[in-house]
Amino acid sequence: MSSISGPEVPGVLCEQPARSVRGAHTEHRLIEGDNLAVMAALMPDLGGTIKLVYIDPPYNTGKNFTYGDKMGEGWSEMMHPRLVAAHQLLREDGAIVIHIDEHEVAQLTLMLDEIFGRENRLGTIVWDKGNPKGDAKAIAVQHESIVCFAKDKSQFHPLQQDKPNVEAMLDKAAALMKTMGRVMLPPDLAQAASRYRLPEFALGPHRRARTLGDINKAFGHWLKTQRSFRPGERAYAKIDTNGAVFQAVSMAWPNKKKAPDSYFIPLKHPTTGRACPVPQRGWRNPPATMDRLLAENRIVFGADETTQPRRKYFLSEVRTEGVPSILRDGSSDDRRLAKLGVPFDHPKPLSVATRIVRWFTHQSTDIVLDFFAGSGTTGHAVLAENRTRRAGLRFVLIQRAEVVGEKSAAQRAGFQTVIEMTHARLSRAIAQMDTEAEPCPNEDRGFIVERLQS
Ligand SMILES: C[S@@+](CC[C@H](N)C(=O)[O-])C[C@H]1O[C@@H](n2cnc3c(N)ncnc32)[C@H](O)[C@@H]1O
Incomplete structure (x- = not known):
């Protein structure tokens, strides 16, 4: 239990052992309460320790979903103190990454310029969802923005991602090198012959021991058929004598x-x-x-x-390679959440969230904070990333007990508040992971539930 003595929002975080999952063996935290008050309560323990604040705040679209999204002028007033608190919670080499759409992207960027400093801009990722909005009178928007700021850009790690097709190319080259010296048709002839059924007596005389030149030709043919490869990758088209x-x-x-x-x-x-x-x-x-x-x-x-x-x-x-400013991902996680029995409106796709967590964390025990947790996608992404990377990243999620929309799918599914959905999604995702392939030793698949009491 940790308490704060801030003048504005004194509060105490109380653990809820009955709601925790493997509470004695986990460092992940799900905290129920208003995020501003909870961040104040976390400040004495976690101030200056968070590597990544990753949030998806209400966009102020003027509509209501599982959660309310109608704030009008009040949106900036709501966001400003929360961004200030996020800045204080971040480590010197940390960063904040925020999903936003066209309604508030300009306002948000200005606010971050003021709180984080323009010099700490890391850039804005345009997330191309590949599907223009159908109800538009003006430009049909098909993207959202992901605004990224460092606490101190000079201390932030270089943003890099694995090139997607390198392993496949190296594997193909290694496989082709194993055919060196084998008696085969030359690649051009083999390709032409594959279109006809030619008798052995016609092909036989052309077979010969494979040379490095043949291997390079075969590699070139293969590269041409890999439609998803980008020009920069196709440029690596040669294999040398060492393979x-x-x-x-x-x-x-x-x-x-x-x-x-x-x-x-x-x-x-x-x-x-x-x-x-x-x-x-x-x-x-x-x-x-x-x-x-x-x-x-x-x-x-x-x-x-x-x-x-x-x-x-x-x-x-x-x-x-560097992380590019365009992220193409048209996936929706509605099906994933339906399977988990958590009908939350517009969850962020796990595929996007895991990439953000991968890019913006560095050491294996970094802490990731999401104080607009919703269905808990960020927590799920941390669990998934820990498995992929064999890491010990920790999540801290904050979600208030906001009552779900009247007659919403969430209500029909038996949920009364959003935090119940966060809890259900995380515990069901963990149960699913428990049944999947051999977990790595010491993998943290649990979370403590806490509630802010004032
Ligand atoms: C856009 S949703 C986040 C969705 C989430 N990224 C996901 O993939 O499921 C924003 C969430 O923030 C919550 N929220 C809004 N204001 C809050 C506050 N002051 N304190 C805590 N949670 C809040 C809402 O209830 C809602 O669940």
Whole structure:
């Protein structure tokens, strides 16, 4: 039990053991109460410790869902003190990530500029939901915004994500390398022959031991058929003698100003020993770097000295990339929640929430706070991410006991308040995870329930 003595909202957090799930063995928390008062109560213990505040506040659409979403002018007044409290709860290397739509995105960004400082903007992700709103008279909006600010940008970790197709490409290359020397049809002929039923006597004479050239051709054919791959990924289309996948990039001096004289030393072809052509404006790198690249087998030569050498960039060294400003995800979690028996209106998709949790947490014991918990998607995402990453991230969710809409699906399903839905979703998701594949040791699949009492 922790108490606060703030002048405005003194409150005490009381554990509710009967509602907790594996209460003795968990660090996750679900707290019932108004989020401003609860954050004040958390401040003595958690002030300056939260790595990620991830929230999805009411958008002020003027409609009512499972929860009320009609605040008019009062929206900013409601949000401002809560964002100030979030700022105080964040660690110096933490960040806040907020879902919002066109109704309040401008107002929200201005408020964050004031509280967090413009210099701490991390950017806004445009979440493309792929489905324009049907009732629009003006532009049919098909996106929402995810506004991201660091507490102190200079201390925030670099935002990176795994490139989606790298593993598949490396696996394919490794599989093809295993066919080296095997007696097979050359790739072009094999592809053409696959369209006809040709007798063995016609094909047989063409079979020969597979070379690296054949393997590269087969890899190129395969890449062409991978429609979901992006141009940047397709560029890694070559395999070298060691089986490493690479792209060959020009090593020409990039500036208009002429390169120094030492940047014009020709490279010798490794088999003919003759000088290869130097780019017109010289090399991009000084001689020492060129020597290192040569020694590390990072320069690719043509069949003879007539081809200008290029630099190799290995796919295995660029497994991650920056987080782009557009997130395409048209999924809906209505079915997932229906399966869990929790008919909450417009839950955020778990696929979006897990990505946010993955990108914006860094150490394996980071704390994630969501003080507009709704159906508990953020908690579910933390549980899922912990399993994927074998991590020990902790969630703190706050949700008030808001009465569900009159005659809503939630009411028909027997729920009286939103916090009951949060609890049901989390405990049922955990029950489901309990039955899934072997959990990792010490996986925290529980949560303590607390209630703010004033
Ligand atoms: C847009 S919903 C969040 C939905 C959630 N991201 C999900 O995926 O299910 C906003 C939630 O904030 C809750 N809420 C609004 N004002 C609150 C307050 N002052 N304190 C605590 N919860 C509040 C509402 O009851 C509602 O459940």
